[in-house]
Amino acid sequence: MKSIVVLISGSGSNLQAILDACSAGFIPGQVKAVISNKAAAFGLKRAETAGVAAQVLSHKGYDNREDYDAALVQLIDSHQPDLVVLAGFMRILTPAFVAHYQGRLLNIHPSLLPKYQGLNTHQRAIEAGDSEHGCSVHFVTAELDGGPVVLQAKVPIFPEDDAELVAARVHEQEHRIYPLVVRWFCQQRLQQSADQALLDGQVLSEYGYA
Numbered sequence: 001m002k003s004i005v006v007l008i009s010g011s012g013s014n015l016q017a018i019l020d021a022c023s024a025g026f027i028p029g030q031v032k033a034v035i036s037n038k039a040a041a042f043g044l045k046r047a048e049t050a051g052v053a054a055q056v057l058s059h060k061g062y063d064n065r066e067d068y069d070a071a072l073v074q075l076i077d078s079h080q081p082d083l084v085v086l087a088g089f090m091r092i093l094t095p096a097f098v099a100h101y102q103g104r105l106l107n108i109h110p111s112l113l114p115k116y117q118g119l120n121t122h123q124r125a126i127e128a129g130d131s132e133h134g135c136s137v138h139f140v141t142a143e144l145d146g147g148p149v150v151l152q153a154k155v156p157i158f159p160e161d162d163a164e165l166v167a168a169r170v171h172e173q174e175h176r177i178y179p180l181v182v183r184w185f186c187q188q189r190l191q192q193s194a195d196q197a198l199l200d201g202q203v204l205s206e207y208g209y210a
């Protein structure tokens, strides 16, 4: 049984999908703690409801990213996790943080990486006239939204869509693929080797498992 710490900043619907998958036995792991940089994050309530430690470490009051990330590492490591899951944790991480968790740090990003790194991905995909969009689960490296992709899911964009509709469609897929990737990790089928992700020893393509 692997130990997982989940970092959030908001609603925590991906956290919920992972909590549900753990309690259903789909993920052979246990969420030991949920940590938010925002006290108002609804995901903290989800953690409490699931009987999981819910902790706030506000970034306010820290002079710089390095100091905040060092405090975050201490808090995370007090739970001795095998895996750290970023689930809507809306902060840029320092290279030291990323290096500390190399190979056991996953993120979900709401685009078909390498397209649309950064923010406002749904609006940007609509404005570009894309007919296809989606989400990606990837290992985190020092390059923002640039680590090796493990799994993507695609959704259509229809001409009359707005960003909210597209976001809802993407979220549905996020809740499907993130638990699956966490399952693979906890089953020890998934590894990171430098800039590559490996599933069952096979190097995955730039777009992850297909």
Ligand code: GAR
Pocket: 008, 009, 010, 011, 012, 013, 014, 015, 043, 087, 088, 089, 090, 108, 109, 110, 118, 135, 171, 174
């Ligand atoms: C998700 O759509 C996730 O892909 C995105 O934040 C949302 C969190 O939703 N993450 C990023 O944009 C990271 N750059 P949730 O709090 O309901 O899981």
